[in-house]
Amino acid sequence: MSEKELGKKWDRCLADGVTKLGTGLGLGIVFSVLFFKRRTWPITLFSGAGLGMAYANCQNDLRSHYLLHRSEKEQ
Amino acid sequence: MLRVCLRGVKATARKNSGRTRLTNLQHNRGYTAGESSGASRVVVAGLLTVSGGVGGTILYAKWDHKFRAAVEKNVPYSEWLLGLALGPAPQDTGLPIKKRMESLQPPSMMEKQMRTPTTKPEKKLKETAEHPAPDASSALVQSAQSIQEASAEATQIISAISEVQSVPAPCDTEAAATGREDCKECNDHTVAMEPTAVLQKTDSAGTAEPLTERPVEEVAARLAQQDQEENNVVASVSASLEDSLASSAQATLQAIGAQEAALQAIGQHTHKLKEAMEAEAPSEEKSTQWKDLETALADRTTSMNVAKTALLKANEALDSLKSVIDKSKGLKVAAARPLILAAEENLHKMVVDLDKVVSKVQSAESEAKIVAQYSELVNEAKQQFHREVSSLTPEIQANWKGLTGKLSTDDLNALIAHAHRRIDQLNRELAEQRVREQIHIDAALEQQKLEDQKALEKAVGTALQHVKEEARLEQEKKLAELREVIEAEMRTQLRRQAAAHTDHVRDVLKVQEQELKAEAEQVLSSKMLEQETRYRQLTQEQLDNFTLDMNAAYARLKGVEEAIDSHVEAEEEARKAHQLWLSVEALNYTLKTASAESPSMPLEDAAEAVRASCVDSDFALALASALPEKSLKRGVYSEASLRARFYSMRSLARRVALIDESHNTLYQYFLSYIQAALLFESQQEAPPTQLHSEDLDAFKLLSYASYCLEHGDLELAAKLVNQLRGEARRVVEDWLTEARLTLETRQVASLLSAYANAVGLGTTQAP
Numbered sequence: 001m002s003e004k005e006l007g008k009k010w011d012r013c014l015a016d017g018v019t020k021l022g023t024g025l026g027l028g029i030v031f032s033v034l035f036f037k038r039r040t041w042p043i044t045l046f047s048g049a050g051l052g053m054a055y056a057n058c059q060n061d062l063r064s065h066y067l068l069h070r071s072e073k074e075q
Numbered sequence: 076m077l078r079v080c081l082r083g084v085k086a087t088a089r090k091n092s093g094r095t096r097l098t099n100l101q102h103n104r105g106y107t108a109g110e111s112s113g114a115s116r117v118v119v120a121g122l123l124t125v126s127g128g129v130g131g132t133i134l135y136a137k138w139d140h141k142f143r144a145a146v147e148k149n150v151p152y153s154e155w156l157l158g159l160a161l162g163p164a165p166q167d168t169g170l171p172i173k174k175r176m177e178s179l180q181p182p183s184m185m186e187k188q189m190r191t192p193t194t195k196p197e198k199k200l201k202e203t204a205e206h207p208a209p210d211a212s213s214a215l216v217q218s219a220q221s222i223q224e225a226s227a228e229a230t231q232i233i234s235a236i237s238e239v240q241s242v243p244a245p246c247d248t249e250a251a252a253t254g255r256e257d258c259k260e261c262n263d264h265t266v267a268m269e270p271t272a273v274l275q276k277t278d279s280a281g282t283a284e285p286l287t288e289r290p291v292e293e294v295a296a297r298l299a300q301q302d303q304e305e306n307n308v309v310a311s312v313s314a315s316l317e318d319s320l321a322s323s324a325q326a327t328l329q330a331i332g333a334q335e336a337a338l339q340a341i342g343q344h345t346h347k348l349k350e351a352m353e354a355e356a357p358s359e360e361k362s363t364q365w366k367d368l369e370t371a372l373a374d375r376t377t378s379m380n381v382a383k384t385a386l387l388k389a390n391e392a393l394d395s396l397k398s399v400i401d402k403s404k405g406l407k408v409a410a411a412r413p414l415i416l417a418a419e420e421n422l423h424k425m426v427v428d429l430d431k432v433v434s435k436v437q438s439a440e441s442e443a444k445i446v447a448q449y450s451e452l453v454n455e456a457k458q459q460f461h462r463e464v465s466s467l468t469p470e471i472q473a474n475w476k477g478l479t480g481k482l483s484t485d486d487l488n489a490l491i492a493h494a495h496r497r498i499d500q501l502n503r504e505l506a507e508q509r510v511r512e513q514i515h516i517d518a519a520l521e522q523q524k525l526e527d528q529k530a531l532e533k534a535v536g537t538a539l540q541h542v543k544e545e546a547r548l549e550q551e552k553k554l555a556e557l558r559e560v561i562e563a564e565m566r567t568q569l570r571r572q573a574a575a576h577t578d579h580v581r582d583v584l585k586v587q588e589q590e591l592k593a594e595a596e597q598v599l600s601s602k603m604l605e606q607e608t609r610y611r612q613l614t615q616e617q618l619d620n621f622t623l624d625m626n627a628a629y630a631r632l633k634g635v636e637e638a639i640d641s642h643v644e645a646e647e648e649a650r651k652a653h654q655l656w657l658s659v660e661a662l663n664y665t666l667k668t669a670s671a672e673s674p675s676m677p678l679e680d681a682a683e684a685v686r687a688s689c690v691d692s693d694f695a696l697a698l699a700s701a702l703p704e705k706s707l708k709r710g711v712y713s714e715a716s717l718r719a720r721f722y723s724m725r726s727l728a729r730r731v732a733l734i735d736e737s738h739n740t741l742y743q744y745f746l747s748y749i750q751a752a753l754l755f756e757s758q759q760e761a762p763p764t765q766l767h768s769e770d771l772d773a774f775k776l777l778s779y780a781s782y783c784l785e786h787g788d789l790e791l792a793a794k795l796v797n798q799l800r801g802e803a804r805r806v807v808e809d810w811l812t813e814a815r816l817t818l819e820t821r822q823v824a825s826l827l828s829a830y831a832n833a834v835g836l837g838t839t840q841a842p
Contacts, residue, residue, distance in 0.1 A: 002809035003724045006731065006802075059741045065805060066736040 009061050017054035024050020133160045140164070309414075312403040316418045319399045323392035327425040330382070330389035334432040337375070337382035341439040344371040345446045352450050375443075382436065389429055396422050412558075416551050423544045430537050463493060649835070651688070655695065656831035658684040662824050669713035678820065679707045685827060692834075698827050706820040712813050718784050721792070724810050725777050726751075728803040732773040735801025759785055762795060773803050790818055 028046030036042045136143035136157055143164065147154045158164075348371075351364045400422065403415050508515070662681040669675035682702050689695030712720075733747035754774060762779035769775075776795050783792035793814040796807050 003720075003727050003806050006727060006806055055741055059739075062734075062741070062744065063739045066739055 012061060013058035016057050020050035020054040021047055137161050308406055312406060313414050315399050316403060316414055319396040320418055320421055323396040323425060326389040326392035327429055330385035331428055331432050333382040333385035334436050337378040338436050338439050340375040340378040341443050344375040345443045347371045348446050348450050352453055393422060393426060412555055416555055420548050423548055427541050652834035654688040656835050658688045659828045659831040663828060666824055669711060672716055674710035674712045677708055677710045678702060682707055695830055698823055702823050703816055703819050706816055711817045711820045714789055717814055717817060720810055721784055724807055728773060728777055728806050731802040731806060771798055773799055789814060793818060
């Protein structure tokens, strides 16, 4: 059903966001622990990067319908 | 009440004025007082106006009645008030008087009407009363009946006018009385002219009269009655006559007997007296003679008295007989005439006899008178002589004849001398008498003549009377005979006339019969002809009708056969249509099998069935194949499920209302979500007939669609939802397709059912 798609998208977004945020957070923590002497900025950086990536993904996903993909364009 | 009101008004006015003065005075004192007085002033003013209004209305109502009526009609309880104030409404005094006048008029009119009918029958009666004089007796009788009829009519008219009751009685009796009088006259007339009336009636019975004739039986009855009456009268007359005759005869006989006896007694007495006068018998015989004479005298007197009384009685009887005869004459009954005549004859005879006897008695009496006179004279002379002798010789006794030896010579001489002197005297008287004889005789003759004359006259008179009476009787007898003869002749003549009349009538009747027969024959023949032609016409008509009916029946039969054939076809068609309809119904039913969430059964079978049942109808085939594949394969969703889905979808569409190709960042999503949260639109809104550009807002569209869905208009809802653009459109895409599918299927199904219905209607025959 078309109405469930949005919901699904949001689920994906959320899941993705959580994943990315978590991954970013983790990486950030790892990197901050490993490489950057437990500073917070790699955590925030990476979590932020993760969140941003999630946001971008979400947006892209949500927009995907309106965008003509290259394959379609070419076709 | 009005004055009370006025007084109240004045009092309130005074009070008001007083209060206003007070208030004016108090005005300076303070507002509070002024305020309260102001309020009271207001109240008082209001009361004043109300009372003034009421009083004014009452006054005006008194003056204008229409206004009063209007007020009473419109304002409740005003009647009571106005009634109290002015008394009851003056209810149109003009009209009732008029009504009374009108009601008075009809009775007077009716009286007049009644009077005119009464005068009319009276006039009729007078007119008819005048008629009896000139008209014949039969007309009289009939006019009497008409009078009776007229009186009956009058009474009918009068009785019809119900109000007037007292008048008909006198009118009726009047009419009846006049009728009766007339009838009495009629009766008398008829009784008088009875035989002529009878014949006239028989004559006039044949002729048609304007007045109704009495029926024959009535006439016969009347005649019989009259005859009977006559007979009764005759019988009574005869009886009375006989009675009186008998009594008078008896009385006359008695009288005659008495007279005869008297006559005899008188005769005897005179005879005896004569004897006594003339005879020179010895004294004893003389005395006996005298005694006899006395007895005879006594007898004579008694017999005379008896005769007188008998005569009186006889006269009375005869008078009564005469009166009876007169009365019976007065009755004027023809049959009694001979009786009357006989009675009169008898009367006459009796009268004659009585007169004869009376005359005899009278003559005897006169003779007796003469003898008595003679005897008286003789006695007187004797007496005188005796006195003379006694004067001369007082000692001598009465009977000087027996004195032969007792007288002395002196006495004798004296006696002789006296006798001589007496003789001389008597001679002288005789001479004188002889001288005067003639004169005396003349005088006596004269006297006798006179007496004779008187007697003659009397006798002549009585004889004349008798003769007159006899002549009259003779005349009457002759008259009676003549009358009889004439009657007989008349009867014969009338009989002859009647015979002639009957002959004539017979002839006339024969002729009439002939004529009538001819007429009747003619009429009969014409009628027969008519009947025959009619009969022929009727038969022809019948034949024509029959042929027409036959033709019609044949045509109908043909029509019926055709109809039946067409019926068969039509039934086939109907069956097919029914089949189609059933299959379409099955299709509809399968459509309804959609539950809340799941779609309906696949419509494959139903569609197959439909296709099977409409093999020869391209339209139906086309329709059946127009069903979308998906519905066939999968089935369709029901409207209810779509509705439910729509509501869940609506919120989603609201949320992504701002998102379209150009606006689809996450931030836009965020804004869209906030917009959805903050924007309140009506849940349902009726869509306008024309969508303007501002209506293309998602929220509005959704509310329109919601409204349509709520009202069961899926199509319009789908249309409206179709107007969504952008992400909202993408979200509702599926719902839209489903809705489209459902709509399509439903449309096809409805078309098919309409087609099936139409075909079914077309083939079904109306009852």
